[in-house]
Amino acid sequence: MHLAVNHFRGSSRKPTSAELAEVQRLKWFIAAKDEQERKEKQEERAEKTDLDLATAVEMTIATEVQIEAFHEKLDKYDEATVRALMENERALEIVQAKMDELLSRAHRLEDGRRVFKTEDGQRVFDEFGTELDRDIIDPNTIDDNAPTWESYQPLLLEKERLGAEREALAIYQGKLDDARERSSQEGFTVEELESLEAELEPDMPPSAAQFLPADMQPAATPTIKSDYEAVAPKVADLAPQAGMSQAATFTPMN
Numbered sequence: 001m002h003l004a005v006n007h008f009r010g011s012s013r014k015p016t017s018a019e020l021a022e023v024q025r026l027k028w029f030i031a032a033k034d035e036q037e038r039k040e041k042q043e044e045r046a047e048k049t050d051l052d053l054a055t056a057v058e059m060t061i062a063t064e065v066q067i068e069a070f071h072e073k074l075d076k077y078d079e080a081t082v083r084a085l086m087e088n089e090r091a092l093e094i095v096q097a098k099m100d101e102l103l104s105r106a107h108r109l110e111d112g113r114r115v116f117k118t119e120d121g122q123r124v125f126d127e128f129g130t131e132l133d134r135d136i137i138d139p140n141t142i143d144d145n146a147p148t149w150e151s152y153q154p155l156l157l158e159k160e161r162l163g164a165e166r167e168a169l170a171i172y173q174g175k176l177d178d179a180r181e182r183s184s185q186e187g188f189t190v191e192e193l194e195s196l197e198a199e200l201e202p203d204m205p206p207s208a209a210q211f212l213p214a215d216m217q218p219a220a221t222p223t224i225k226s227d228y229e230a231v232a233p234k235v236a237d238l239a240p241q242a243g244m245s246q247a248a249t250f251t252p253m254n
Contacts, residue, residue: 080211
């Protein structure tokens with residue numbers, strides 16, 4: 001086209017109408033060809049994009065096999081959590097029975113609270129762990145044969161620990177239920193599955209992890225005992241003895 005135009009520019013002869021028509025036809029032909037090539041490239045890019053998206057979706061959506069394997073893992077996590085809750089309940093019952101036995105022999109205030117004197121006879125704590133001033137009670141008014149604070153405090157701490165453990169197990173059980181519900185929804189992706197697995201495994205409370213199969217046990221990590229753990233009684237040592245009396249749960253007096 002450029003050659004045809006330049007040809008007329010370098011000549012003093014005016015182009016005929018037929019020649020001008022030919023130039024216009026060439027312009028149209030070249031423009032149409034350019035437009036066709038542009039559309040073809042655009043269609044190729046669109047097809048490639050659709051193919052990439054289809055491939056990405058195919059790779060991202062979790063398969064039935066993957067979801068089934070994940071649910072099997074959730075079943076084992078759930079079973080371990082339930083066993084831990086049952087063990088926790090048993091331990092709480094043992095601790096409470098031992099506490100009730102001590103409370104039944106403890107000194108009682110006028111408001112109904114049971115109190116314990118320390119072994120050195122200088123301080124007094126109530127059954128909830130609050131230290132009482134001497135204007136509330138004089139340690140000397142408590143019988144020396146009554147249970148001491150040193151015998152009661154480890155049980156109180158153990159009960160608090162077991163309560164916190166039970167709460168953590170309940171929260172984790174809720175996470176398992178949520179993971180099962182999410183993984184059962186349509187469009188559940190591999191990324192979501194991997195994210196849940198990465199979250200659930202380290203979040204499992206140690207009290208539940210101990211009940212997992214051997215091949216699912218987390219790697220052991222060294223721990224430092226707290227001040228309480230150094231003096232805390234073992235659950236087996238807390239079992240009430242035969243004939244041990246149990247006091248009723250404390251109810252403040254009006």
